[in-house]
Amino acid sequence: xxxxxxxxxxxxxxxxxxxxPAFPPEAAKAVAGEKLEVPLSQEAGIDGYSKSGPGPMxxxxxxxxxxxxxxxxxxxxxxxxxxxxxxxxGPMSADAAIRFVDDxxxxxxxxxxxxxxxxxxxxxxxxxxxxxxxxx
Numbered sequence: 632x633x634x635x636x637x638x639x640x641x642x643x644x645x646x647x648x649x650x651x652p653a654f655p656p657e658a659a660k661a662v663a664g665e666k667l668e669v670p671l672s673q674e675a676g677i678d679g680y681s682k683s684g685p686g687p688m689x690x691x692x693x694x695x696x697x698x699x700x701x702x703x704x705x706x707x708x709x710x711x712x713x714x715x716x717x718x719x720x721g722p723m724s725a726d727a728a729i730r731f732v733d734d735x736x737x738x739x740x741x742x743x744x745x746x747x748x749x750x751x752x753x754x755x756x757x758x759x760x761x762x763x764x765x766x767x
Contacts, residue, residue, distance in 0.1 A: 677697055677699065677705065677725045677728065677729065678697060678698065678699035678705075679696065679697065679698075680696070680697040680728070680729055680732060681694060681695065681696040681697070681732070682694070682695055682732050682733070682735075682736040683695075683736070684735075684736060684739035684740070684743070685739060685740050685743040685744075686743060689712060689713065690712040690713075691711060691712060692711070692712065693709060693710070693711055693735070693739055694709070694710050694711075695707050695708070695709050695731070695732040695735050695736060696708050696710075696732075697725075697728045697729065697732060699725075700722070703724075703725070704721065704722035704723075705721060705722065705723050705724065705725050705727070705728035706719050706720065706721030706722060706723070706728070707719070707720045707721060707723075707728055707731050707732055707735075709735070
């Protein structure tokens with residue numbers, strides 16, 4: 632590989648995207664590294680409780696939002712980006728709906744971090760290989 636290798640440029644571009652914060656600080660309150668769009672305030676605040684998954688591109692970011700229907704039945708709508716049709720889970724209790732949203736967001740963050748770490752490891756391995764090739 633040469634210093635101008637397209638793979639190096641692609642990895643550098645991906646790394647620069649991943650190093651950017653996923654959410655602008657003025658747009659959301661950060662809570663444990665996740666986006667909390669609607670502050671939770673007891674029973675009244677549960678309807679609309681929402682979290683988004685990590686990632687640099689809004690168009691492919693997952694979002695989970697709690698929705699209350701009659702008889703205190705709660706549903707969670709999962710969307711990808713702004714214009715997707717939702718996939719609904721429920722009915723469930725208010726506590727179960729919040730737990731579901733939190734669990735989904737946590738799992739998405741874990742998967743994102745695993746992918747980020749894998750990409751960083753591959754970039755480091757490519758650097759070592761490139762340096763060894765140049766020295767030979």
